[in-house]
Amino acid sequence: MELVKLTAEEFDRIAKIIYDRAGIYLPEQKINLLSNRLRKRLRALKLATFGEYEAILKDANRCEEELPHFLSAVTTNETYFFRNEDLWNFFSGDLIRYLVETKKGKPKTLHIRSAASSSGEEAYTAAIALREKLPDFASWKISIIGTDISKRVLDQAREGVYNDYAVHKMSKAQIKRWFVCKDDKFHLTDQIKSMVRFQHHNLRDPFPGGRFDLTFLRNVLMYFDTPMKKLVIKAVTDSMVPGGVLIVGDVDPIRTTPELNEAMPCAYQRAGVYLKPGGGTAKLNLERAVTA
Numbered sequence: 001m002e003l004v005k006l007t008a009e010e011f012d013r014i015a016k017i018i019y020d021r022a023g024i025y026l027p028e029q030k031i032n033l034l035s036n037r038l039r040k041r042l043r044a045l046k047l048a049t050f051g052e053y054e055a056i057l058k059d060a061n062r063c064e065e066e067l068p069h070f071l072s073a074v075t076t077n078e079t080y081f082f083r084n085e086d087l088w089n090f091f092s093g094d095l096i097r098y099l100v101e102t103k104k105g106k107p108k109t110l111h112i113r114s115a116a117s118s119s120g121e122e123a124y125t126a127a128i129a130l131r132e133k134l135p136d137f138a139s140w141k142i143s144i145i146g147t148d149i150s151k152r153v154l155d156q157a158r159e160g161v162y163n164d165y166a167v168h169k170m171s172k173a174q175i176k177r178w179f180v181c182k183d184d185k186f187h188l189t190d191q192i193k194s195m196v197r198f199q200h201h202n203l204r205d206p207f208p209g210g211r212f213d214l215t216f217l218r219n220v221l222m223y224f225d226t227p228m229k230k231l232v233i234k235a236v237t238d239s240m241v242p243g244g245v246l247i248v249g250d251v252d253p254i255r256t257t258p259e260l261n262e263a264m265p266c267a268y269q270r271a272g273v274y275l276k277p278g279g280g281t282a283k284l285n286l287e288r289a290v291t292a
């Protein structure tokens with residue numbers, strides 16, 4: 001049976017819907033990728049052509065129901081626990097020390113956000129690293145939130161059940177400590193699950209009430225064009241406290257784009273690490289910061 005493919009015109013129209021809804025920019029070369037991903041939605045909805053699928057996306061009533069599936073189909077959700085060893089070494093040492101210092105003489109609270117959390121590995125890694133390394137852990141009040149545009153990955157995150165790829169960077173001892181292994185799957189213990197919650201959110205929108213001491217924004221900016229990146233930088237940094245830390249991904253497009261550098265209100269520290277001005281006297285040691 002011949003595989004149904006997007007025409008160039010269909011691609012343009014559907015790519016525009018993706019851009020308008022999620023800010024994700026798909027160049028023409030992605031036509032085969034998009035065809036492959038959306039073919040699964042055609043099958044699920046028992047549709048014969050992309051034209052029929054487009055009609056659903058353009059129908060205000062039917063679109064609301066399809067949109068979460070559509071966005072889930074077109075986003076890239078690659079992630080795993082302890083992704084980027086350098087980052088997590090930095091987190092477990094100098095970054096925790098800095099966060100502790102910022103709270104001297106204040107309530108011992110930490111608000112952490114994994115923006116574009118995908119299926120939760122980054123947010124849960126932060127929870128695990130804090131349990132392992134934060135001095136006097138029990139005396140802290142910690143809230144960690146993961147946000148993403150894809151409802152499918154958020155459901156997976158809330159379930160907290162992972163395959164062996166997700167945990168491939170963890171030691172056996174860590175896996176044993178923080179997961180229960182059942183039916184070849186790794187189930188996070190409630191100790192870790194209960195530290196994190198997940199919320200649907202589009203990165204370009206403000207995050208009302210957000211006062212984050214630490215925000216991860218890794219491996220997502222590269223999907224956006226410059227105007228969208230600017231919107232995201234503003235929305236994300238607005239929701240950080242003065243002195244808050246922003247961690248961006250292995251590939252940091254901000255550094256290499258003058259327009260984004262100008263739009264970034266946080267001060268570059270070194271690869272992957274930014275600090276929002278206006279904090280107290282705490283000093284962030286960067287000896288072992290993230291390497292790009």
Ligand SMILES: C[S@@+](CC[C@H](N)C(=O)[O-])C[C@H]1O[C@@H](n2cnc3c(N)ncnc32)[C@H](O)[C@@H]1O
Nearest residue numbers: 022075078079116118148149150202203218219
């Ligand atoms: C590659 S994953 C990154 C996961 C994790 N931060 C990491 O670095 O391992 C990118 C995530 O960004 C999400 N995403 C894409 N566009 C988004 C948007 N406009 N708002 C919120 N999340 C978005 C996708 O759904 C996907 O889960």
